[in-house]
Amino acid sequence: MTIPRYLAHRALLGVVQVLVVMAGMFFLTEALPGDAAVTIAGDNPDPAMIADLRERLGLNESSWHRLGDWLVAALHGDFGQSLLAPRSVVDIVASAAEPTLLLAGLTLVLLIPLSVGLGVLAAHREGSRLDRLISGTTLGLYSAPEFAMGILIVTVFAVKLGWFPPTAVGTSLTDNPAVLVLPVFVLLLRPICSLSRLVRAGMIDAQQSDYVRHVLRLGLSPARVRFTHSLPNAVAPAAQQLARTVDWLVGGVIVIEAIFVVPGLGTTLAAAVAARDLPVIQGLAVVFATTTVLVNLVADIAARVLAPTAEVGR
Amino acid sequence: MPYRPTSSALSRRGFLSIATAGTAALWLPGCAGESAAPTGGQPRSGGRLRAAFSGGGAAEVLDPHQTNLYVEIARAKAMFDKLAEYGSDMSPQPRLAERWEPSADLQTWRITLRKATFHNGQPVRPADVLASFARIVEPASTRRAKSALSVIDLANSRTIDDRTIEFRLKRPYGEFPNALATLGAYIIPAGTPNLDRPVGSGPFKFGSFEPGRGFRATRNPDYWDGPPHLDELEIVISNDEAARVNALLGRQVEYAHDLTPTSARTHESSGQLKIHRLPLSNFHGLAMKIDRPPFNQPELRQALFHLVDREELIRSVLHGSGQLGNDLYGKNYKYYAGDLAQRGPDLDKARSLLKKAGAEGATIDFDTSDASTGLKEAALAISDQARKAGLNLNVKLGNKDTYWADISKKGVLASYRSGAMPLESHISQRLLTTSTTNNTQWRRPDFDKLYYEAQSTTNEAERADRYLKMQEQLFNEGGFLWWGISDWIVASAPSVQGIDDRAPANTLDWARFDRVWLA
Numbered sequence: 001m002t003i004p005r006y007l008a009h010r011a012l013l014g015v016v017q018v019l020v021v022m023a024g025m026f027f028l029t030e031a032l033p034g035d036a037a038v039t040i041a042g043d044n045p046d047p048a049m050i051a052d053l054r055e056r057l058g059l060n061e062s063s064w065h066r067l068g069d070w071l072v073a074a075l076h077g078d079f080g081q082s083l084l085a086p087r088s089v090v091d092i093v094a095s096a097a098e099p100t101l102l103l104a105g106l107t108l109v110l111l112i113p114l115s116v117g118l119g120v121l122a123a124h125r126e127g128s129r130l131d132r133l134i135s136g137t138t139l140g141l142y143s144a145p146e147f148a149m150g151i152l153i154v155t156v157f158a159v160k161l162g163w164f165p166p167t168a169v170g171t172s173l174t175d176n177p178a179v180l181v182l183p184v185f186v187l188l189l190r191p192i193c194s195l196s197r198l199v200r201a202g203m204i205d206a207q208q209s210d211y212v213r214h215v216l217r218l219g220l221s222p223a224r225v226r227f228t229h230s231l232p233n234a235v236a237p238a239a240q241q242l243a244r245t246v247d248w249l250v251g252g253v254i255v256i257e258a259i260f261v262v263p264g265l266g267t268t269l270a271a272a273v274a275a276r277d278l279p280v281i282q283g284l285a286v287v288f289a290t291t292t293v294l295v296n297l298v299a300d301i302a303a304r305v306l307a308p309t310a311e312v313g314r
Numbered sequence: 315m316p317y318r319p320t321s322s323a324l325s326r327r328g329f330l331s332i333a334t335a336g337t338a339a340l341w342l343p344g345c346a347g348e349s350a351a352p353t354g355g356q357p358r359s360g361g362r363l364r365a366a367f368s369g370g371g372a373a374e375v376l377d378p379h380q381t382n383l384y385v386e387i388a389r390a391k392a393m394f395d396k397l398a399e400y401g402s403d404m405s406p407q408p409r410l411a412e413r414w415e416p417s418a419d420l421q422t423w424r425i426t427l428r429k430a431t432f433h434n435g436q437p438v439r440p441a442d443v444l445a446s447f448a449r450i451v452e453p454a455s456t457r458r459a460k461s462a463l464s465v466i467d468l469a470n471s472r473t474i475d476d477r478t479i480e481f482r483l484k485r486p487y488g489e490f491p492n493a494l495a496t497l498g499a500y501i502i503p504a505g506t507p508n509l510d511r512p513v514g515s516g517p518f519k520f521g522s523f524e525p526g527r528g529f530r531a532t533r534n535p536d537y538w539d540g541p542p543h544l545d546e547l548e549i550v551i552s553n554d555e556a557a558r559v560n561a562l563l564g565r566q567v568e569y570a571h572d573l574t575p576t577s578a579r580t581h582e583s584s585g586q587l588k589i590h591r592l593p594l595s596n597f598h599g600l601a602m603k604i605d606r607p608p609f610n611q612p613e614l615r616q617a618l619f620h621l622v623d624r625e626e627l628i629r630s631v632l633h634g635s636g637q638l639g640n641d642l643y644g645k646n647y648k649y650y651a652g653d654l655a656q657r658g659p660d661l662d663k664a665r666s667l668l669k670k671a672g673a674e675g676a677t678i679d680f681d682t683s684d685a686s687t688g689l690k691e692a693a694l695a696i697s698d699q700a701r702k703a704g705l706n707l708n709v710k711l712g713n714k715d716t717y718w719a720d721i722s723k724k725g726v727l728a729s730y731r732s733g734a735m736p737l738e739s740h741i742s743q744r745l746l747t748t749s750t751t752n753n754t755q756w757r758r759p760d761f762d763k764l765y766y767e768a769q770s771t772t773n774e775a776e777r778a779d780r781y782l783k784m785q786e787q788l789f790n791e792g793g794f795l796w797w798g799i800s801d802w803i804v805a806s807a808p809s810v811q812g813i814d815d816r817a818p819a820n821t822l823d824w825a826r827f828d829r830v831w832l833a
Contacts, residue, residue: 032715033713033715033716034713039716043731044458045718045722046751047750050719052456053456056454056456082373084373085372085373087525092372151556159560162564166557166561167557167566169366169551169558170366170548170566170567258553258557261551261554261557263371263527263551268371271372275715
């Protein structure tokens, strides 16, 4: 399959995937007990008020009707209003996306060179004490969930030592970049481990492969072989893992958002689900599904380019 | 309201408890005007206070008539005033209303306004009050103060002069000032087109607002109740309790609202923070539905009254940060029946009552959820206690987002909580035949009659007598069992002075940042 044909095929599939995810989110939210009127009423569930709210929010319409209306409007670029706040869904999603994208972007910029470097280094010194140290540390860190690491790191570096601000409360991430240090550090820990281990394994496989032995016999320098022949092959499987990491980061890592008080996409989704605010949930579903489709597409293309022999994509 | 927080990260504790909870001032004789200032000497002017609250995300609003969350109330009370606010004993204290005078039949109330101005320089006039109340009760409005204020016959209420209003009520209502202090009954200027840049008469003027993130306001030097000490107030949002504490420890904020007893204990002795335990803030109890089996038998309700070990619940569920309840709502509030003997566990009596009710060894479903802190822990502890008397309470964990609506219709026994409100509001919202959230299904004409008598008399002793009679009925065979009242825990930096440690959450002196200063 040629690349343009492949792209068209994948784009079409992507649209279908986004629609399926959206409908899935819609009906799963509908399957939750209660609706926005009930959650708005909270601990004062006056039946007359709930009925009024339902009427006002249009919740008396059937699910199919509401999903259909939403779809038609969305195709015209109108993602609607939150059921709870006098704000548009686009506005809510955009303001939550900003801190999430900033954190995700910064994390990725640091993640890729660090994890590739560590993986290459460990593979180069395979079996050495350095390799064992890197492998042992990365395995250990990988096993620690980020909420535990987050709390530990805030306690040590912010509260006890006072080196960095403990939270991003009351400031914007761009005005005060110091608040980014600890969350980015915590976000990096696990992906660095998984990616560097993949790169290490890929490098070792590649270094032992027939083609590498062949080019070495041809007289190319070992460093050149390592970086121009082994590395691309080693990075190809890591690209898939990187795609999953991007997905994870853009989805808003909710525990990190909570610990460091970053009002991002994860927090917004949790709140919207709790409040049964369907338009906002739908808007977020589009963002998440589109991201997943796109990053996987990019990863597959990257893998094809890096290692044309590998079986990737469909 | 909105997102009314709610994932585990956004705990529902952020929610204000109940409709008509109010706001208050303990004007104890001798401290008139000045709130409790523990130490710190003379108030000092200047500076900025940053306060961290749990919030409601993107769905937070500035509209003072839509307040639901604690943070929304804190913002509203910084910028706006009501005619009255609840004092620390839940009795209404005059605010924008300088005084009120009822007619002999308690159906017409004349209110004299204080000389106050809005932030735009306009005086607060009767027309603003009437317009604010009209906005709250307009058809299809779901504003919380609507039910309390709908007692006013607005069409027949009128302006007498520049500072006097005459309210005509639909029925005699001796405690009408309670309605003026009700949650969300703030006064906004008449003809306010939108509330994006609110103009109020409160101690702080609007600066900026980002839903779910932050709010800034500056000192109103012309505030009628004396200008605030602070130059600037900033309210920031952190839904995670540990993050609020960390922000306080890291000097990112000077005030953190709503801490757990565990955090309070951890940091109390360190000297890095000051812990304030606001008493009588949060009532914990059970609701038994008395209109259906098995709790239609008074003996079974009384058996529960005698098998619950309240002291143990305070120790375990409230981590010791609270007070013992005596099954009645509103401990130490105005008209509370404090002379009734304190109940304690009496398993023999409980067993004999269970036998009388034919419920020995019976199994009864007990609804609870994570909708509010302690609901689930209390249900589990009470079910252990009941087992000792030979009663099986089968704890069922419901959905936290819809819990309050679920238990209002279904089930027989539920874990329950309430914020602070006057006894009158508790009764009118939950215990009259016409009450909209009558969770115990307590509907008794003789009880209703006592309530209406209490509201139809100008004789204070007579009213107190009716309250006592109502509470005796509830004490002996009511469906509520209020076993404890937890403190509301707030922490501040050591430099913060002027926080009133006696004001229950959501009363006038709670979150009263105009009285706070930085030493």
